[in-house]
Amino acid sequence: MKTTTWGIIGPGKIAGKFAIALGMVEGASLGAIASRDAARGREFASRHGVATVYDDYAQLAADPAIDAIYVATPHGFHAEHSILCLRHGKAVLCEKPLALNAREAGEMVAAAREHGVFLMEAMWTRYVPLMRSIMELTRSGQIGMIKYIRGDFGFFAAFDPNGRLFNIRLGGGSLLDIGIYPLFLCLQLLGEPETITAYGRLSPTGSDETCHAILGFADGATAVVSSTLACGTSLSAEIAGTEGMIRIGTSWYKNDHYEWNRTGEAVSTVQLEPLVNGFEYQIREVMECLNKGLIESPSLPHSFSLMMARTMDAIRGHIGVRYLTD
Ligand SMILES: NC(=O)c1ccc[n+]([C@@H]2O[C@H](COP(=O)([O-])OP(=O)(O)OC[C@H]3O[C@@H](n4cnc5c(N)ncnc54)[C@H](OP(=O)(O)O)[C@@H]3O)[C@@H](O)[C@H]2O)c1
Numbered sequence: 001m002k003t004t005t006w007g008i009i010g011p012g013k014i015a016g017k018f019a020i021a022l023g024m025v026e027g028a029s030l031g032a033i034a035s036r037d038a039a040r041g042r043e044f045a046s047r048h049g050v051a052t053v054y055d056d057y058a059q060l061a062a063d064p065a066i067d068a069i070y071v072a073t074p075h076g077f078h079a080e081h082s083i084l085c086l087r088h089g090k091a092v093l094c095e096k097p098l099a100l101n102a103r104e105a106g107e108m109v110a111a112a113r114e115h116g117v118f119l120m121e122a123m124w125t126r127y128v129p130l131m132r133s134i135m136e137l138t139r140s141g142q143i144g145m146i147k148y149i150r151g152d153f154g155f156f157a158a159f160d161p162n163g164r165l166f167n168i169r170l171g172g173g174s175l176l177d178i179g180i181y182p183l184f185l186c187l188q189l190l191g192e193p194e195t196i197t198a199y200g201r202l203s204p205t206g207s208d209e210t211c212h213a214i215l216g217f218a219d220g221a222t223a224v225v226s227s228t229l230a231c232g233t234s235l236s237a238e239i240a241g242t243e244g245m246i247r248i249g250t251s252w253y254k255n256d257h258y259e260w261n262r263t264g265e266a267v268s269t270v271q272l273e274p275l276v277n278g279f280e281y282q283i284r285e286v287m288e289c290l291n292k293g294l295i296e297s298p299s300l301p302h303s304f305s306l307m308m309a310r311t312m313d314a315i316r317g318h319i320g321v322r323y324l325t326d
Pocket residue numbers: 009010011012013014015034035036037040041072073074075077095096097122124164170176177
């Protein structure tokens with residue numbers, strides 16, 4: 001595979017995990033990073049052996065030595081920073097959620113198409129062995145027709161009106177940060193919901209501390225998606241069909257095993273390769289797409305990210321969470 005030289009915008013917490021994952025992928029190298037804070041940038045660069053540090057995101061976007069950029073800033077800046085990179089002809093892997101809302105996500109997709117450059121949402125769970133295995137099992141009809149999915153993602157986060165988890169300007173709220181994972185599972189397996197209803201409890205900043213969404217699908221399937229920053233939850237998921245059921249325990253979105261059975265039959269455990277970092281699978285997907293000259297991944301296309309953004313807009317409409325660019 002051709003070598004891909006990566007850059008990172010926003011060397012925060014998740015960027016560190018991504019930099020480690022790059023080291024696990026053959027043909028990938030981390031050429032430069034950009035931070036608004038030169039000292040933070042230098043510290044990150046020395047920790048991860050990066051040669052070039054910019055204190056301006058636009059300089060990284062313009063660096064001719066960089067092929068692809070991982071955008072790891074808070075959600076409120078995903079659209080601005082991704083479009084900056086796309087305009088400079090850089091492939092973009094943008095952290096989830098792709099944007100604050102469907103309008104912004106649409107602008108990002110339009111920029112990728114206009115400039116003929118690759119864009120993908122970093123929904124890494126799509127590529128972990130667990131997800132691939134579950135997709136094969138359900139597609140082969142082993143549990144019959146999927147009729148019900150439930151998934152949750154919750155942890156306790158102390159309220160901080162300025163932190164990215166609660167600050168509306170940064171895209172705060174449980175749905176966009178973690179509810180997106182069980183939502184992804186439902187949409188990946190069932191497609192776009194036909195009906196959406198939701199209940200939320202908002203934090204003092206107006207972001208959702210807790211969100212429960214109930215989705216209905218045209219073929220009669222239903223799903224329940226829960227997220228919260230108020231407490232830890234079981235981080236589990238179930239996928240039930242007319243002929244059987246899949247159960248994924250803690251933490252379902254990155255687990256290396258799951259259980260399933262056909263109705264009335266014994267439960268089997270499917271053991272997959274253990275997850276080391278987890279991000280390496282999505283990085284390989286991006287690089288394979290770049291080698292093929294694609295501007296979107298066939299397995300996580302722009303249309304899927306737009307569908308997720310539309311669905312989250314509708315859920316937020318029910319619970320009354322509004323972002324500045326809505
Ligand atoms: N895939 C996953 O498992 C996963 C896990 C956690 C988070 N995420 C996603 O990754 C993104 C970043 O999350 P994180 O936890 O890494 O955040 P973080 O540690 O707060 O880092 C965000 C970085 O964004 C940059 N930034 C640019 N403008 C900013 C602003 N106005 N306010 C604050 N930071 C700003 C900062 O870099 P400089 O100031 O140095 O430029 C900062 O280091 C989020 O969209 C989140 O959804 C994904």
